[in-house]
Amino acid sequence: MRVPTLTLLYIILAILFSVVIAYFQYFFKVKNTPKNHILLFSLRAISIFLLLLLFINPKVKLQKTENIKPKLSVLVDNSLSTTFFKEKDRVLELVRRFKGSNKLNDKFDVNFFEFGKDIDLTSADSLQFNDSHTNINKAIKSVNSLFKDEIAPMILISDGNQTIGEDYEYINSKQPIYPIVIGGTVKYDDIKISQLNVNKYSYLNNKFPVEAFVYYDGDKEISPTFTIYKSGKKVFTKKIELSKEKKSVTILTNLLSDKEGIDYYSASISQLPNEKNTRNNTKSFSVEVIDEQSKVLILSSILHPDLGAFKNAIESNKQRKVTIAQINSFKGDLEEYQFVIFYQPTFYFKSFLEKRTANFLIVTGTKTDWNFINSLNLGIRKSYINQSENYNASYNPNYLTFIQENIGFNSFPPLKDKFGAVDAEGNQTLLFQKLQNITTNEPLLATIEKGERKYGMLLGEGIWKWRASSYIKESSFEVFDEFVNNLVQFLSSNEQRKRLDVKIENLYLANEPITISALYLDSNFKFDNRASIQISLINNETKEEKVIPFSLINNSYQVKIEGLSPGEYNYHITVEGQPIQKKGKFKVADFQIEEQFSYANTKKLASIANSSEGKMYYPNQQDEFIQDLIKNDAYVTIQKSIEKEEDLIHWKWILFLVISLLTIEWFLRKYLGKI
Template sequence: MQSFQIHTVYSPWYLLLCLAVGIGVSWFLYRKGGPWPTWLRWLLATLRAALVTLICFLLLEPYTRHVKQEEIKPTVVLALDNSQSVQLFTPEPQLQQTLQRTDQLADRLREQGIHVELQTLQNSDSTIAKLTGTSFTASTSNLHTLLSKSSNAYKNRNLAAVVLFSDGIHNQGPTPTFQSYGTSIYPVALGDTVPKRDVVLEEVQYNRINYTGTTFPVVAKLRHFGFAGSTVNVQLQENGKSIQSKRVALTNRQQAEISFQVSAPSPGKKHYEVVVQPLQGEFTDLNNRRHAYLEVVKGKLNILLASAAPHPDIKAIRSALITNPLLEVEVVIGPFQSPNFKKSYDAAVLHQIPNSNGTGTDWLRRLRQANVPSLYILGSQTDYNSFNSLQAGVALPRSSTQYDEVQPILNSSFQRFSTEPIAQNRITAWPPAPVTFGEWSLAPSAEVILYQQVGTVRTTKPLLVYKPSAPAPSAVLLTDGSWQWRLTEAADHGTAQIYDELMTHMVQLLANRRNQKRLHVYPIKDEFEVSEGVAFQADVFNAVQEEIYGQTISFTLTHENDKQTSHRFRHEQGGEGLKLGTLPAGVYRYNASTRVDNQTYTDNGEFVVQEQNMEATMAVADHELLSQLAQRSETSLYYPNQLDQLEQDLLKEDFKAILRTKEEEKDLLEQSWFYLVLLALACTEWGLRRFYGSL
């Protein structure tokens, strides 16, 4: 049902006054008669009165209201866990029969006036027509994402229930039994809870960062069912070749642990595999292999964290930086301490230096002479005149004693390092921090990482800035209140993951860019999953280390099996870089080259695409998790042979359709049809007067 209404801001009784004005103007024009018959004079007077009345009516600020009512049927979502474990541990005939019966269930529910939607782990926001023929290829089971995606997508469409078809194996994301989804969950249990005769490589433990010239352990943990008294051969492989092998006796404890000692002679990324040789009678060998991806480095990056005075920021930043084992942090608090310049620094974090009291001026001079990349943190004690002279990427020509309380907003187009998908929401929840009020000027080569939000207004003012130019890269954080961000995130989520990653990535970006290469090509992440798209960005600099654009970059990718592929992409400001799509697991090395000023410049590096076969680790279904989901929703746990009972229970709930009213208001001045009415009245009057001999 729809209705169309016209309302006014002022009292509708004023319409009588508009009508009186229209009649008055019409009477004044046509009171003396004219060369028209009486009927025409009355018609012309009516047209003129209507025109003037409608024009005066606009003074009442009229607006239209379009009211639309629609009936929304109850929606039931049939959510299928199409992970690899479901197909692995469910007999194929039984699985296909269940999918066919589920599609039939959907058809019968639709016949009863219920809107049915189908969802899987991998179909994103798109809809699918039927579940029969679904491929079970999802490499992880994130039941929370499946349930939240189903409930969020249809929460405004009269969502009545979500029917979850799963084996209960959950190996990624929050545990669904502790989450709220705003609707009833009806679990249908797939898979088999009877353990199979199998040897499972449950876990491989290792240090992700190791140092050259040392040895480090790679520890494999086994679990087995039905093979007590047997022995199994476990190998440690590198690049497909066995480098160590051990025989392990399987006991009644059903668990075993094997440790390999590995040396690290040269730096770089390493890819090891622990492989358990299959035994006769094993249910599957998919869970007999796990990967270990680690990095061997020459030494840690030496980072100076210096402050002109004690401040809570120092504790927060230090706590963030020491979460990365590659960073060695030296903390110096003036005026009581001084940096140890006997060793060179890879990067420096300078808190309110340059300082209005002069503390740290000598430190800053020595760091600038050594071209040490620096992150400047500004605050109430900053000497802005001295800071502006540093040309660090942002400047405040006129300092002020006033402050804005601003919240950070992540710039999603900044791609020099990647952030977790949860970063945007977490960062916007950080509390406001003080920033000196003024018109901040941004250097042409500077890039904004965080913007300022004042209250509810998102601005284009910078809050965290990065400048890659010579003589050394720099970054600027415009507030000394970031310690509140770390405390808030840790209190809300139990960990300050996003704050810590932001600070460590920022320092690593500065430290790794200390060398003044003319070409810098880098992956947006050091490690990718096999399901992620691999992407690269590039920087090209002129002789004075100013970034330039427009070059064509040649790129060669080498897999660990020495297979090579060639690519080309154009370096554009704000461009997408090079997107390679998904790649098989392994350690990849790349070489890139371009020509600048008639010279060829090159860059190279490596990255990892990792795969962990999580789906085959659990050899039995977890119906207990599904039972807990049913208890929280006050429903029941069903099995594939109980779909008829599930249908009866759903229909017994007697889900109701709802009526939703949608109102749309629009100013009459913005609607073209009203002006067409005015034009029609004026043109009709004018045409009649002209046709009958007088204007």
Template sequence: MFGYENINLTFSFNLIFFIISLLIIIAYSVYVYKYTLPPVSRFRRFFLAFIRIIALTLLVFIIFEPTLVLTEKKILPPVSLFFIDNSKSMQINDGSKRTEVVNRFIDDIINTDVKGEKKFYSFGSRTDAVAADSLNKLNFTEPSTNFAQIIDIIRNSDDNISTITIISDGVITDGSTPFYSAQRLGIPFFNLAVGDSSRKKDIELKNVLFNEYIYAQTPTAINAVITNNGFAGKNVSAGLYEGSNLISQKNIILDKSGVNSLSFEYTPVESGEKKIQIKVSVLDNEASALNNNKSFFVNILDNKINILLIAGSPGADLTFIKNSLTEDPNLKVNTLTQISPNRFLEQNQNLLLDSADIIYLIDYPTQNSDNGFLTKVSDKLRNKNIPLFLLLSSDVSPLKLKTIEDLLPISVTQIENNYLQVQPNPEFNESSNPLLNHSSESDWNNLPPIPQAISNIKVKPEGRVIVKTLVSGQPRSNPLIVTKNLGSKRSIVVLGNEIWRWKLQTAQKNIKLFDSFLLSSNRWLNAPDEDKKIMIRTSKKFYAAGEPIDFSAQVYDDLFNPLSDAELKLNISGPEYHDEIILSSIGNGLYEGSLSLTKNGDYKFSGQVLFDNKNLGYDNGTFNVGDVDPELLESRMNFDFLNQLSIETKGKTYVNTNTDQLIGDLIQANQDLSKEKILTSEIRLWSSEILLILVIVLFSLEWFIRKRSGML
């Protein structure tokens, strides 16, 4: 009826009540107009009764919230999707004539009568729909290959997709392998594998292992693995470069096993972000020279971190903490030991304070601590964003602790001179915390009890309790170790003293927890800022020439509320290049922008943020264009990936020479794959303005006729 399979009218209430209401309306209207004053003609009485019946019926109709349900059956023809790899790797010359194979298949499939509709897409760094008459304009220049985006396109389609065909070399250079998500689609993948999968004579720098954060003036190892096929016994040289400067070079005889491992010793001179390269010399007849080198960035930290231990009095905790920290050659540990009011055991207090990179307060400040020096400590912590470690005992003065309380994860109002003997009880969800993951839970449980002063302590919202307490083996809610990481301010508080017991009484059990905890705490406190007010990043460190370089930024005020109305200028400089771009706000303190660069080399960027004509700060970084082109590193077709993808989806993968078989299988797979789709639409009649207007018009018409007839 009217092109619909089914038309149904439903009410919010039982239909019987609507029928009863309708009968009452009819009876009432007939009764009202059976006799009128003054008397009017029978036709007029009938007409007025009819108007009232219709008006009241419509009114009740609206009250019963009627909904008109229309059901339509639609026949969906099968749709075949074709995804064509438009990345640079399709231009690799391996003798298989990749682009010719692709173009020939496109011509064949366009001119083949496959049942249903055919839709074409190109994919690389992004996936785009392509009209059939524009397929000959594909330029195979996309800087990366992302298969995961194909799944997103398919998942969001409303078409009756019958088959999916991917024409590619199967080499993924961006995103993840989509096996699981492709399998869940329930649609077969018929893939055309383009290229040569045979292994050619080649040398490849396969893996490089290094620490992302290393210290200046401290030797570190950079390890690499070199693979070869067909060059066993040949001599090559491998060089380690910092920027363009050769740091070390080694001569290697390529092993017949096909694998060589080598290690470079690298001692950075100064701090900062450095680009490191390993280059392996190129031999004649190599399939590709592009995979003979790798580049990466490392962060060089200051060579010696100055640790200042300020103690309220001489004691075992001070001695054990100092001895533990001095085991790290990258740390320079100084102490200031209070021996009387206004006096320390060591000299040059101000000089030691000024040079401190991390400050440990051990049972300090006490009631006798000098207010003037305490103010200097507070200013140093606050103005220089110096990280803080506090060991809290009953000797600490809560009143004087107020001077630095805003830097702590806790607030303290009272510390009694009474103690509980407590053992650490790490929080279950903190097992991966960098302060705890160096030791097992059993190691923590085997630690001896330490005294914890009975105190009135409140953990702040930004505080994070990572260890609570056990008293006589029973869990308590009292915190033992609390951390804070807000903006560029970090602090750790241990609510107890005599932690030297953790070292002394576990030495025979060979438990290194005490040393590991302190050294991990030190690394965490000195880690590069993760939560700066201004953060500007590139999406990655290495880009191919012409690839879009995406910048993202986050901007916050002093209270770390996001700022969305700031102006963010970004200056980019590199080889014979200098430009400035403005990053656009996308809300919630987030900004983005992009550009493309075609000249190879190292580039630097520096961003400045202005708000209300005030400079809020800046951030900077580096990236590289051209050193790494992932599309050209792997010249072999990855048949295994394409074949596994088709197996997971109950499809099939074909090689270059089997395009006719692929087309034949596509024709067969699309037979009888049309399907019915039931479309249901609901029209809420009770919310229709037309019905309300009609009710008003009918009542108005009734009133008008009654007035003209002299009726009340």
């Protein structure tokens, strides 16, 4: 403990000052000093000193030594594969042994985490081994980030089979990784459908392609049969040849779409005589057959990357075919197209925009003639100057025209348009303009409905950057393309606005939660948060019926369904007290990606152990592993000297004492007749 020299000097000066002030009051030029003046002098001197001490507020510096133990992170695979490999009890025993090892806990600060699709950075006390995905890469990166400045080796209890995320084999881990392998390590002959590529849509009386990749892990020569079934009936079969040298084969066929609606298929490869895992021999898929293809035109006066971004996004839905044309060379008929995008219109677009009164999207930018657009009476006008500005997007959660989730609009790169104030009326704004981190009430993306007219406006160029940004975030264009197709679907439809809009898929995988969203509007087409909506599900095979109510979440109704057994289901969504309903069907496929592996991936686990300077172990080597960790000199407790400043006085008690002393002095002076 050490008091700073300057503080000591202040305290000495405070003592001298207090004594001098009290002396001048009770002894200076006083000839006959009563004895009671000594007591009053003492009370006054102490009171003044304590008051000065409050202002000085002396602090002491304390030197403390802290022992910092190295961190040890135990990452436990909480996915379904643990149960599939029948390793649940063994994993729980491993966790119990790590928690109960006194020597290990004396040397390390042990932290337990569970992971599947995500990682729980709080504990591993709720292990259920029911997560439908495994992301080892994300788990390792999260722990590395959590203990980035500390000594923190990690134990990875897993079979090493990852189903989503970036490949973890070559991850650059800052901490040593010690995998403990669970699951089967003995390799059996196995054959599986590793990948199935098929379009979601097809056209009536057309053929659609199906591409299947079959992989064989074995040494013998085999001749299995690949078969595709539709509603239990065989529609395609082919015998293939595989061997130790020829491990894989690609099968390509074309199937006929002979009926409008949703068709469900299953592809399977015949199992081997000694095959242990047959769950990966079958995969299901669905195809929605439509009667005709809608045509979309993108009409532009300039060349821009946005044109390709729109085309690729819209054509991700095989229902749509996109044509890009330049305004000065287009001689077609707009009526041939169900939807038109007018990209950065100028006066040369006049005749086309006068003919097209609905089902279009206008995209503006730095080359747009806003005088021309202002003259069209579209409900959106702009007072602009010939200077460009960057506008970020701000998602409007109160947008009620159709269901569109926030796909990260706020983090997308800005769009560029001419600078100016936007005057809008009669529109529904999906995205507001955000200028210099300030969200305005001016639209960036809006849809307009005027009687039978329906169109949209996007006030900015550069949407190709949004598509690229979404790909970086999602590792896929699917999320962004779905957003564009939602917009196109609404604007191109001539149907009256629906009061009940439901978002539901045609095919789901078993053991995965099914989320269904519904948007319900009242008779004035305003969101109604008082509605009671429910969904009735009927299994077509067992006839078992489930009735589940929707919950109100923000500005939509949602229901999350879990535990549905594989099979086809008819659904019926109703609104209580209203003649509004939605019917359809979907299928739950008997497919679980965590059950597609026949043995643990020891190769990748050994690779990441070596690259991170760790070591791979097996469950029966747990005692050896614990001893190795305890004896490892790289993991030692560090003594850290910490200097802290603490208050030397408690101001509340000092203040109470000062008031008490001054009160006593006052009463004594009153008693002695000094006042």
